[in-house]
Amino acid sequence: MESTFRTPDTSPVVVGVDGSDSARTAAMWAAREAVRRERPLHIVYGADTDGRALYLSGEAVERVRANGRGLLDDTAQAVQAEHPGLRVTTEFSRADAVTSLHRAGALHGTIVVGNRGLGGFNSLMLGSVGLDVAAGAMAPVIVVRGVDGTEETGTVLAAFRDEHDLLYARYAAREAELRKGSLRLLHVWNILQSVGQVVSMLDGIDEIAGAHAEALQAVQDAVCEEFPDLEVRADAEKSVSVAGVLVEASRHADLLVMGGRRVPGPLGIARNLGRATHSVLHHAHCPVLLIPRTGSDFGSRS
Structure with missing residues (x-):
């Protein structure tokens, strides 16, 4: 399978702002990522003035433009005050x-969005813009979560499904190298689903577990061969909730890397995130890097 994205060390960093505290947090986090990757930061404000042109007066449109450009300037100044050597560009877009963000990220960018909380339990939840960006992007998307007042652990966590996820494990390894940290490959398998799929081929749970461990070991070996100086740990866990295990593991990571599980919506367009992906984006305790999958993965239900 060919990659539709560049590796982290060559990707521009694109971040969206909208005036919310979470978006500002995401912008500052994205700036640190841009410095880490030695890439410029591109800050985008989507005003949606084209979509609302029939409902806004000329004066209202001008106010939106002034407020949006003011927000871009303020954010850029805050970023450059913290990172004087960082190249920062801004974009006021008339689109939503x-x-x-999809246009700015295109095929070769890394898009960063904030987690928009509403207070109470809903503060755990990702807003509709973030979900739509993650679901439809052809570029990697990072949802910034759990970064307020937390210390870095030095660990990048990679969710592993099967041997076809080597591409995403390699991406996660590069992220760990950028952070001068370690990589943890985590494979979670649902025992009930696995039994249903392979009962005709395997005699028991031990053989099922062995098959999962073998696939995980093969990916770990390939990553270690390519990244000999990187500490790589691989774990396999049984659970009825893949998302639950990943969310709990994210408490001890600086970044969770996942291959994007997308399923077709109307007309076969992949605009819907799979169940596990959706849950992790809502509840993870660290930023989540979602990497797009190709059309052959649309049938995944995880």
Whole structure:
């Protein structure tokens, strides 16, 4: 399978702002990522003035433009005050936020969005813009979560499904190298689903577990061969909730890397995130890097 994205060390960093505290947090986090990767930071504000042109007066449109450009300037100044050597560009877009970020990220960018909380339990939840960006992007998307007042652990966590996830494990390894940290490959398998799929081929749970461990070991070996100086740990866990295990493991990671599980919506367009992906984006305790999968993965239900 060919990659539709560049490796982290060559990707521009694109971040969306909208005036919310979570978006500002995401912008500052994205700036640190851009410095780490030695890439410029591109800050985008999607005003949606084109979509609302029939409902806004000329004066209202001008106010939106002034407020948006003011927000871009303020964010850029805050970023450059913290990172004086960072190259920062801004973009005021007349399109909506989702379209603006998809265009800015294109095929070879890394898009960063914030987690928009509403207070109470809902503060755990990802907003609709973030979900739509993650679901429709052809570029990697990072949802910034769990970064307020937390210390770095030095660990990048990679969710592993099967041997076809070597591409995403390699991406996660590069992220760990950028952070001068370690990589943890985590494979979670649902015992009930696995039994249903392979009962005709395997005699028992031990053989099922062995098959999963063998696939995980093969990926770990390949990553270690390519990244000989990187500490790589691989774990396999049984659970009825893949998302639950990944969310708990994210408490001890600086970044969770996942291959994007997308399923077709109307007309076969992949705009819907799979169940596990959706849950992790809502509840993870660290930023989540979601990497797009190709059309052959649309049938995944995880």
